[in-house]
Amino acid sequence: MTTSAFLIIPVALKPAANAVGLAMGWGPNNFDGVALSNDGGATVTHWACRTDVDQVFLDLLANPPAIDGVETVTAALDVNLSETLWGIDHATAVMADKGLVRVDHAG
């Protein structure tokens, strides 16, 4: 069974988090999708990735492989899982819970 994951990383660690994701075979720029702010403004303080994960992923997080920077990333990674909420509903709930807003301009 897959689980919805909303993964949040502080802005300073986004390059490292992307590098770890690439090394794990998930593709580049996993954390380039969702810019977040903790002050309600235009300043990006965090980046996030929303994806479906399975037990393999969760096991990897618990016991990460020996990749440069992985310990720093996993220590800072805010992992939010849900088996009842998905997609935007999950992301919205997590953002509301943590006082984060999406930095997203339409004009």
Add this chain to the structure above:
Amino acid sequence: MLGLGIGITSGVLRQSLTPARLFADGSNGLLWDFSTTSPLYSDNAGATPLTAPDTGVGLVADRSKGLVLGPELVTNGDFSAGTTGWSATGSASLSVVSGALRVTNSAAVTGGATQTFNTVAGTTYRWTYYVDPATSGGAVIRVRDGGTLAVISTATRTVAGSYTILFVATGSTTQLNCINSSSTAGVYHDVDNISVKELPGNHGTQSNVSFKPKWGRAPVSRRNLLQQTADFSAAVWSKIKGGLGADPIVTSGFTDPDGGNTAWRLVANSGGSGASDYSVLRQSFTSTTGARSVYIKSNTGAPQIIYFGAPLSGSALIATTTWTRVSYNAATASAFFDIGAFPNAAGGGSGTTADVLIWHPQSEPGSTATPYQAVTSTYDMTEAGVPSYGFIRPDRTDDVLSTVLTLAQTGDVAVFGRNGSWLETARAYTAGATFSIGPTTVTGLTAGLLAALGDIVGIVAIGRTLTAAELASTLSYFKARGAAGWLVAGAGQAANGDFATDTIWTKGTGWTIGSGVATKTAGVAALLSEPQTLIAGVSYLIEFTLTRSAGQIGIRFEGGTTISGSAYSASGTYSQVLQAVIGNNTFAFSTDTVFAGTVDNVSIKPLTVAP
């Protein structure tokens, strides 16, 4: 077969889709049709056809050009003319062995074969080849920009086989290389049937696993609200007990009405007849009225009275010794499908034990049970004798499929979703512009649009204005594949949206109303809000005029979980879609601390599907 998942002859693919005929006049644009798997791939290189629900889409091939491949660009790719057209690089000696090109290191230096051919930057090409790595230690097969030599696509093949890759050329020439990864003298690899042909169109891709929208399938009419309807051991099926009751037990592999072994045994024991004694198998879903049904048969050789109701009240039924489909209508909204033993259930108690076979559960909005729909997951619903059609479900967070438009175009863009379809006209895109679906809208269309459309069945973007007949025909095509009709905006429900008076709106710090506008001065982040009757699940089209001199402003629904839309930091007249959730009762503008400007002409209109 060229491996695109569609039957072909002579390099021409079937072209029987009505929407594709829109482009028969040579119009630019794209047709992304998710209702069938044939144009879909799970990887972004077009090597792995998408075949199963709950799979991420890495590539959607554009059907607007009919998926007709261009002429062969590789010279002597089958090596029928020896090594003509191919040059050796490094230490390589080239020869033809059993009809294949053999690339051998003639010295202790890596060797390769190369050929350069003409391409058009930004154009997609379909590249196929056979490789046997043999003793090479891995054959590096790659294409590079013929001018800059920047790698476009590369793979080290250690397994013999045929490979298919789509790549986008970056220059007026492209160089193809086949290289031994080992520098040992004498090692070699073989390649054969190398082909590169243009695949015209604006193909949507996504290389990142996390950003691929999932593909699913369902009949046009999706009725069964349950999940995992063939697996009562799945986590969505709760085993609940109360009082003296025991956890219900489910076991698979029993003979079903069709003679298969897909029925399950349910054993439930309430432990007593007290008010709170029960043992129930339950699945929860969004509360609704409607029919609940299940096939049931006594497993004891004698009729049994079984509890079948929700929530923990009402309907006892008799499970006979033959398979029977039983149903009841939940006239009062309920969020449960319950079956088991509950002797003291209001409206009809059961025996203290239940030992029955169950099969094909269904909960649906209508009051009468309809034919069963099998639901493996929210991405996979099927119904006997009824076709299922595909859709993608972007997560509206970071899922995106993108293409770079090869040519400029201005014209209609229509998106067909299972909750509604949407049309915008005179959408202009420059050559080289990125066109995307996701995360929250389609490029050039109203912000937040995807919230209103639901699962996406298809997209048409064309460089001209479609006629009414063409629009009707295209909508009809996608409706036959699960899409709903055009969304229309209802009556505006914003009160005092023109700020004619200083009333209705609740003004946070720095907000004033006068001269027909609402004005915010910089200094404090604050809301301007008014109460609204917002129905959960309904999407609303928000429109307003913004004059801004500093900072940013956004819109949101408040009450319950706050639903925030995109923000704005430039003056203009804007439209955005927000979808309300339970508890939303307020519309608000929200600013940052430095915002200074005015808003006016606010309208809030519910979107509904036109009849």
